[in-house]
Amino acid sequence: MSFELVELPALSRFTADRSEPLRGDARRIAQLWPKARVITVDARGRTQVADRGTRLVDHPAQDFGDGPPDTAVLLGEQDAVAYWAVPLTEDETDVAAPASGRGRVWSAPELTDDPQWLDLRAVGALLDDTGAGLFTTAVALFHWHRTSRFCTVCGGPTDSAKSGWVRVCERCGHEEYPRTDAAVICLVHDGADRVLLARGAGWPEGRYSVLAGFVEAGESLEACVAREVEEEVGVVVNGTRYLGSQPWPFPRSLMVGFEAVADPAEPLRLADGEIAQAKWVSRADVRQALAEPGSVPDLLLAPGASIAFRMIQSWSLVDGR
Structure with a gap:
């Protein structure tokens, strides 16, 4: 049984006009700068958010000088207001980074109404459409600048x-x-009420998500889905169908989402060093795990900022709307 995404993935939302012609228009930039707003992003990819992670903290552009600093990036324009981002160095913030496995935020941070420094994984799903788009673009651009x-x-x-x-x-x-690197992400189900979920090597115990992998040179998206699923868990899929996409700037991926069908009777053969565990999970257990995280033993699901979350959530709602 096929399904559609019930909402856009959290990081696919963007309301500001990217306005490519504006980027090289020095005269127009100068006109917009006095009323522009600026977000700052630290060396760990965090920005300041307030109101329990729902609002970006931005600053008057003139706090940064009479024109954009050399390191600033233009994120877009909305309602005649230009939005910029400025990177901060390690020395410019002294806020300690929270402990997290391999740079991933696996549990929700403690949110407050006061401004606090948090990363995109933590607040991408909480921000409004404008804020999510601006922050996602800033993180992607600053990583590119650091490595180019x-x-x-x-x-x-x-x-x-x-x-x-x-x-x-x-x-x-x-x-x-x-640059953007294309990657596929696929929710494999049995055409009825079970979904195939996997735990990556190095992930915390109990953390499961759908399968994903990078597209190789000369490979179509559909071929990549078939190859990655078979390589990672040893099953053959059919009925591959596009669902949606989401930028994932960790560091520079575009996640292209699909669903596909596989036979749960096929034995699972896990990719050594890549997949630690994989299992078929019922729709009822997925719904319960989404409604009350931690309530289903050995089943913690993908966080809300990821397209994986939106795919799993949408599949769980089939026949349950």
């Missing part, structure tokens, strides 16, 4: 240009643009 300081053609140093959307080589003039 040298030219891929001649090795020369590169500088930011066009409001942070291009890097230009000082030596040969080659232009580099932000």
Whole structure:
């Protein structure tokens, strides 16, 4: 039984106009700067949020000077207001990073009404559409800038240009643009009331999600779904169908979501070193685990900021709306 996503994935939401022509329009940027708003993102990919994680804390642009700093990136324009982001160095924030396995936030942070520094995984699903889109774009762009300081053609140093959307080589003039790596993510079910979930190697005990993997050179999305599922858990899928997509800037993925059907009678063969556990789970248990996290033994599901959460949630609602 097929299904549709009940809502956009949390990080797919974006309301500001990305306004590509504005990025190189120095005159227009200067006109907008006095009323622009700026968010800051620290070296750990966190920004300040308030109102229990539902609101980005932004600042008047003029607090940062008479024009955009060299490191600033233009996120978009909305209602004649330009939104920018400025990266902070380790020395500019002294807020300790919370402990989390392999950089992942596995449990919800303690939220307060006062401003606090949190990352996109923690608050991406809590922010409104505008805030989620702005923060997602900022995290993606700043990672790209950190890893693209040298030219891929001649090795020369590169500088930011066009409001942070291009890097230009000082030596040969080659232009580099932000990269996105395509990855598939697939909810495999039996066509009835069971879903195949897996726990990645290194994940906490009990944490399960759907299967995912990167698209290889020369490979279609559908072929990647079939290959990744068979490689990771050893089953053959059919009826592959597109559901939706979501940026996942950790560091630069675009997650392309699918559903597919497999036979639960097929033996599961787990990829050594990649999949620690996999199992078929009933729709009733998935619904219970979503409604009351921790109430189903050995079943903690993907966090709300991920497309995996939206896929699992949407599948669980079939025949239950």
